[in-house]
Amino acid sequence: MYEIKSHITEAAEFEKIRRVDGFRNITAEFPAYLTDESKFSCQPFDLLFFPKSEAELSAVMGEMARRGIKVTIAGARTGLVGGCVPNQGALVSLENLDRVLALYYDNPSTEWRLKAQCAVSLRAIAAQLAAKSIPDIERCADGLTMLEMDRFRQDPDSYFYPPDPTEMSASLGGTVATNASGARTFRYGPTRDWVRAIRVMLANGEFLDLPRGKYFASPGGEFTVTDTAGNDYPVRIPTYRSPRTKNTAGFFSAPHMDLVDLFIGSEGAFGVITEVTVALLKHTPKISVVQFLASDDDAIALVQALRVDPRIRLDFLEMYSGTAIDLLRDRQRRDAKTVGTPPIPASARSALFFELDFDPTAREVAMEALDAAVRSCGASLADSWAAYEGRELERLKNFRHILPETINATIAERKKQHPGLHKLGTDLAVPDERLADMWAVYQDALAGAGLEWAAFGHIGNNHVHINIMPRDMADLQKALGLYQMFAEKAVAFGGSVSAEHGIGKLKAKFLKTMFSPAEIEEMRAVKRALDPNWLLNPGNIFEE
Amino acid sequence: MKIVICVKQVPEITNVRVNPETGTLIREGVASILNPFCEYALDHAVKLKAANPEIEIIAVSMGPPQAVSALLRCLELGADRAVLVSDRKFAGADTWATALTLAAVIRKAVPDADLILVGKQAIDGDTAQVGPEIAEILGMAQIMYGVEMSLTPNRKRIRVKREVESGYEVLEARLPALVSASKGEVLRRMPSLADVLSARRKELQAVTAADLDLSENELGLAGSYTQVVKVFPPAPKQGGRKVENLEPAAAANEIAAFLKSEGYVG
16 A cells, blocks of 8 residues: 555644743753754754644644744754754754553564653663563553553563664654664664554644555555645655665665655654654573674674674674774773773784673583684684673673763863864764775775774674774864765765764765765655655755 | 682662562562672682682582572682582571581581682671681681782791771781681672683582581571561661851851861861
């Protein structure tokens, strides 16, 4: 089915909705709403809304449409590309749409599912699932919902929601709008793979209910949305194909694609996601390992060895480059207690961080395949750190967080001398078979430029963040040039200019590195079809 | 040479709450870990072994069957073998009954133990009694609150730097002896994956009441002189007095007057 009808709910009275008028008042009283985690600066805007329900949101959207005012949507403001930073008009914060609505067992798919409003945070979901206690549901009076909750509590297994972007305060709706990913995307895929249904409010204030598996593009690549007044909005999906990598650049497109996938990762271009239903996964015990290696090349070789052996199933696979290990070693020398781990072995010149299934109570644990892979790269399982108890896992997590923190502190110190300075972190991914090529590009260029840098992140997805730490403005210029070159190489290798951070307002120019003008025009056509007056999230994805 | 290390599995204390109605600890969802002071004691054993490779480290724990995970952690961190002392008959043991049982286990399973190491206390009960009681029962010297340990060159004595109120003192004791470990400057170690895997192949011996030369009225609740009657959280601290809305000099005078009136300063 490729035809879908939108519907309306009762709209609330516009004047009763909580709002702040005027940029001066917003700046004085709500400064946090002027930016997000990107620290990108907003342009003056006139209205800030806090709708408490879909009816209120509908009233806001309807009124803004009538007045022709453009609307930026904000979730938890944890994005890194300025997606929710307004450049005009109105800002709508969804923070009050924060109720968990249901938890139920879906018999046909034999999986537990969670349905929640868009502003519920990933941290809240994780904590409530772990405690098997969901206050919103326990308070609700609906007998059937409570019955399902009891059933969930009695299930001897525990469950979790696999997508794990580092920022757990992110809102569920925000992570769907951006198709967020994280370390565990290596095994479990990005957010897209776990979304079972969404409810979206279009720019005209009408709703679409989109379960996965119901609305597919026609053989000609079309969808038609019909509103309550009988107007048709024909949508033609782009003809380009999304890269075979982690990707958040450009709208998703595939033959016979599910309509829900057009909205996931669209960065709010077509509508506001108000409700989300996601699948949960049974929790199994894990062991985390930091494996030390003699060189970055050995680490890249081990990544490839670990990926090809079907007996080895890792949840995540992350890298610390030799330069990153040096930074951590230096930090450890100055401040061993904060780092909280034993000294990094003197022979370590690179490391991989991974996690795999592990039953701590089992007397026999076979890891021959892993042992062989590690030995084939000149390393030994004796040169590793392993953790499986909660508090021990925390130590390794801390070790991982201390690296970006150290880099940020270094830059902050240098900024005192050179106020215009900032770090440069790449977000590029390439297909599996081009990992070694891309790594060679990074290494040659960075060594040749004499820049200070450290690489870490999702090497299992060929998506390692190169963090360049310029010492002065000349370094920064050199780094910016390298970034553009890296992006072009990644695209030439069949990869993405934005694997997980999205395009937003900060990376719109990189979209042109990855897509031709004709392809970008196809994207614009989809936007035009669903948001004819370009009211939603102005400045995102498309440069204005 | 043999070092016995007596360890306890404890709830991860940072997460423990007390049920206000029943006064009992809420253990649901609280992880069980190797008592940190026991881990420090093990750390000393491993260091002694590094200097004297012929040393064998034997970890002993009395507890329910799941206490095996604390022993596995010891095996990962360097113990050579482990003994789990577990039986329903041990349930309800106070510090005395526990010490009596552990002493009997050591006599039976490691009669030639040269050194017994313990943590200075467990972070759940905080009694700090079991270690000294074991030393008394076995009739050996004891040194508490050790932060550094070494064997004398002839390996007949242990030299221990221990914490005292005013600083440190260094004591020596003839072996066999029992030493308890304080935290000191320990930077906690982390096992390698190879350590984790090999720990599961090491010898793990199970000991029950039937294996020991103790009568039933010396075990568990029956052998206990003390009983916990009630557990309750301390009354929450009252908020202090805040000096506000005054010029710095006036505020300083106010605080100085308060300290004088309460007798904190002369």
